[in-house]
Amino acid sequence: MYKVIHYRNKCIGCGVCYEQQPELWRMSKKDGKATLVKGVGKKDVYILNITNAEIEKTQEVAEACPVRIIRVQ
Numbered sequence: 001m002y003k004v005i006h007y008r009n010k011c012i013g014c015g016v017c018y019e020q021q022p023e024l025w026r027m028s029k030k031d032g033k034a035t036l037v038k039g040v041g042k043k044d045v046y047i048l049n050i051t052n053a054e055i056e057k058t059q060e061v062a063e064a065c066p067v068r069i070i071r072v073q
């Protein structure tokens, strides 16, 4: 099982993850940061299990994040 981990506190709100993968990401109207849809977490670290079909795209998004706060493992 693969999962995506988002270290949200360091998000700069650039919107790249949302532009590339809107099914997994939203931009918060409250603080302008990205939110991992259905992600579960605390202390600004959010985790979501992803399907095999989502792995490749999510890895691309992780590499595109300018501050490298998205991990797939």
Ligand code: SF4
Binding pocket: 010, 011, 012, 013, 014, 015, 016, 017, 018, 033, 034, 064, 065, 066, 067, 068, 069, 070
């Ligand atoms: S690509 Fe990275 S820095 Fe940009 S909004 Fe998404 S998580 Fe935040």
